[in-house]
Every structure is written in C-alpha cells, then in structure tokens.
Amino acid sequence: MAPIDPQPGIMDIALYQGGKSKVEGVTNVVKLSSNENPFGASPAAKDAVARSVHELHRYPPTDHEDLRRAIGEVHGVDWERVICGVGSDEIITFLCQAYAGEGTEVLYTEHGFAMYRISALAAGATPVEVKERDRVTCVDNLLDGCTDKTRLVFIANPNNPTGTMIGMAEIERLAEGLPDQCLLVLDGAYAEYVEGYDGGAKLVDMRNNVVMTRTFSKLYGLGGLRVGWGYGPRHVIDVLNRVRGPFNLSSTALAAAEAALRDTAYAEKCRNDNTRLRTILSEALAEHGVPCDTSVANFVLARFADQQEAEDCDLYLQKQGLIVRRVAGYNLPNCLRITVGDEPSVRRVAYCIGQFKAGAR
Numbered sequence: 488m489a490p491i492d493p494q495p496g497i498m499d500i501a502l503y504q505g506g507k508s509k510v511e512g513v514t515n516v517v518k519l520s521s522n523e524n525p526f527g528a529s530p531a532a533k534d535a536v537a538r539s540v541h542e543l544h545r546y547p548p549t550d551h552e553d554l555r556r557a558i559g560e561v562h563g564v565d566w567e568r569v570i571c572g573v574g575s576d577e578i579i580t581f582l583c584q585a586y587a588g589e590g591t592e593v594l595y596t597e598h599g600f601a602m603y604r605i606s607a608l609a610a611g612a613t614p615v616e617v618k619e620r621d622r623v624t625c626v627d628n629l630l631d632g633c634t635d636k637t638r639l640v641f642i643a644n645p646n647n648p649t650g651t652m653i654g655m656a657e658i659e660r661l662a663e664g665l666p667d668q669c670l671l672v673l674d675g676a677y678a679e680y681v682e683g684y685d686g687g688a689k690l691v692d693m694r695n696n697v698v699m700t701r702t703f704s705k706l707y708g709l710g711g712l713r714v715g716w717g718y719g720p721r722h723v724i725d726v727l728n729r730v731r732g733p734f735n736l737s738s739t740a741l742a743a744a745e746a747a748l749r750d751t752a753y754a755e756k757c758r759n760d761n762t763r764l765r766t767i768l769s770e771a772l773a774e775h776g777v778p779c780d781t782s783v784a785n786f787v788l789a790r791f792a793d794q795q796e797a798e799d800c801d802l803y804l805q806k807q808g809l810i811v812r813r814v815a816g817y818n819l820p821n822c823l824r825i826t827v828g829d830e831p832s833v834r835r836v837a838y839c840i841g842q843f844k845a846g847a848r
C-alpha cells in the first residue's frame with residue numbers, strides 16, 4: 488500500500504515556537520516574550536467585545552466593509568484595496584498560497600520573521616534566505632538573491648527580532664530592482680511604533696508590485712483576537728480575496744479592531760510610553776555592558792558575549808519571574824529579545840540583567 492504522505496515541503500516545517508508564558512514553580516511572572524502591548528487593549532475595544540455578545544448567533548459580514556473603511560480613514564489609505572485577515576499571518580499565508588508554489592522561491596533575510604519560511608514551505612515553494620548587514624536588512628543582498636523563480640520578497644520594516652529598519656529610499660530601490668514576476672511584501676507589524684512612518688502605504692499607491700501587511704496584535708493590543716490587514720494594488724487584493732475564506736474574521740474581532748483603531752488617543756499614548764520606556768531599557772542595558780542595536784519597535788535585542796551567556800541570563804531571568812525570548816531560531820544565538828513592558832517590568836528586567844552581569848546566577 489502506498490504511504491499517505493503530505494505535500495512536499497510540509498514535513499520541513501518546524502512547529503512555530505510561541506513566546507513562553509509560564510515558568511514552572513514561579514508565580515507572578517512578567518511576560519516580555521511576545522511583543523504584546525503591556526497596557527492591554529483600548530477600553531473602547533473591550534466595550535465593543537462586550538457589546539458583541541448580543542450578536543453571537545449571527546454570521547459576521549464577509550466584506551469587512553466597516554473595518555476597512557475605518558482603516559482607510561485612520562491610516563489614509565484607499566479602503567477598497569484593503570483586505571482583512573486572521574492576523575497579518577493570514578495575509579502572509581494568502582500571499583504564499585496565491586503567488587508561490589512548487590518550483591518557485593520566496594526570499595527573505597537571515598533574521599526575518601519565522602512565518603515567511605513556514606508559509607513558503609506550506610505552499611510548496613522553496614524558502615531562500617540572504618544575509619543581513621550587521622542585523623539590518625540589506626537591499627543589495629536581496630536583489631542579488633532574486634532569480635527568475637523568485638515570486639515573493641518579504642521584509643519586515645521595522646524587523647523582528649532585530650528592531651532595526653531601513654529607509655524609504657532603500658525600499659524604493661528594492662521595489663524598482665525586483666524582477667518583473669516578483670512582489671515585494673512590506674510587513675509593517677511594528678510600523679505604528681515609528682512616528683510619521685506609513686509602513687510603505689504611499690509606495691503601494693505608486694507601484695503595482697508592492698504589498699503592505701499590518702496587524703492589530705502589537706500597538707493595538709489585540710493579539711488574542713487575531714486581526715491583521717493587507718494593502719496592495721487592485722490586482723493583488725482581487726487575487727487574495729479569492730483565496731480568503733468568506734467568514735475568516737469573527738464579528739467580535741471586527742468590532743474590537745474598529746474600536747481600537749478609532750481610539751487614536753489611546754494608541755498615541757501607548758506609542759509615546761513605548762518610546763520613553765524603550766530608551767530607559769536600552770540605556771540601562773548598555774550601562775550593564777549589554778549592547779542593543781537602536782530599536783524603533785516595542786522590543787530590544789540584547790546582545791551577549793555568546794550563546795552560553797545568553798542562555799544563562801535567560802535562565803536567571805526566568806527564576807526571577809521574567810520571561811524574555813530566545814532567538815537562536817532566528818540565527819541570533821547570542822541574543823535575547825526583550826519586549827518593552829510597563830515601567831515596573833522595564834526597571835525589573837534591567838535590574839535583574841545588571842545582577843546577572845555582576846555574577847548572580
């Protein structure tokens with residue numbers, strides 16, 4: 488009898504490792520491992536969730552028009568070219584499903600987000616990784632990495648887990664230099680943390696080969712509800728809508744996302760707090776002899792002498808009830824990614840890393 492095998496590529500997918508949220512035997516832990524908003528979702532979003540319980544028996548809308556119109560208003564984009572997904576992860580999945588497949592390549596950088604490889608393999612495509620330059624996306628390496636098989640190029644800007652970003656001129660050069668059959672995907676999961684940055688929306692408007700993805704999981708504090716969106720040229724959005732399930736987003740998720748988006752004062756407050764607390768965290772780490780690249784996101788990437796020291800520090804922090812993220816899976820074995828928490832957590836993690844560097848174990 489023939490074995491029952493999945494499609495090629497599927498068994499090469501390593502299961503996604505989410506940020507830990509528990510430490511055995513330690514109570515009152517602070518989770519700084521998944522880049523979540525430490526202040527939670529906007530009160531307006533929570534109210535919207537509470538109101539949504541009265542309509543749980545109804546199917547949600549399939550066109551997401553209210554949320555898309557709100558995205559259009561708040562982010563200054565054409566709502567008709569917005570598509571909503573179950574997190575931006577689902578938009579990444581749609582892109583791979585629709586544009587990649589057997590015999591094609593999906594390109595990203597050595598410290599790129601894990602979902603690019605997972606979605607490429609799930610679609611049967613070949614994932615291809617290029618080097619960064621000192622933990623910064625390198626446009627020349629991406630252009631050199633393109634072949635006539637490349638269909639998608641993913642960059643997160645700012646990138647996770649490095650926290651660094653490249654400027655618009657570099658992104659334009661990348662979009663301009665790509666082969667004709669290739670789409671550039673700008674993953675803007677952390678775009679809201681960068682004052683005055685549109686995530687590449689204007690570049691999307693100017694070109695037919697650039698797509699932007701965004702999320703409600705980070706600044707908007709709605710990771711648990713799974714809402715993201717994509718913005719692209721009409722031809723791409725039309726393709727993605729064909730592979731999208733009609734009821735992919737629940738009515739609760741749609742209502743919460745719209746309310747969160749419209750509470751611009753809360754988003755502004757969270758962005759400002761993050762900027763202030765990120766400076767406190769990175770300066771404190773530097774004083775303890777732990778350097779970080781300048782991060783523009785809601786986390787920092789702390790660099791240690793080697794993998795051993797990073798792992799020892801992680802274990803020490805766990806004992807103190809602090810959960811940060813190991814990033815060896817992102818080819819950064821000597822680093823730990825630390826989400827910018829609220830002020831007490833930031834001070835506590837900085838203090839504990841200081842104790843560790845002073846010899847505590």
Ligand SMILES: *Cc1c(COP(=O)(O)O)cnc(C)c1O
Pocket residue numbers: 522573574575576577600643646647674676701702703704705710713714715
């Ligand atoms: C967190 C994150 C996402 C968002 O994923 P969702 O599915 O929207 O929760 C996307 N890209 C990057 C780089 C991220 O870090």
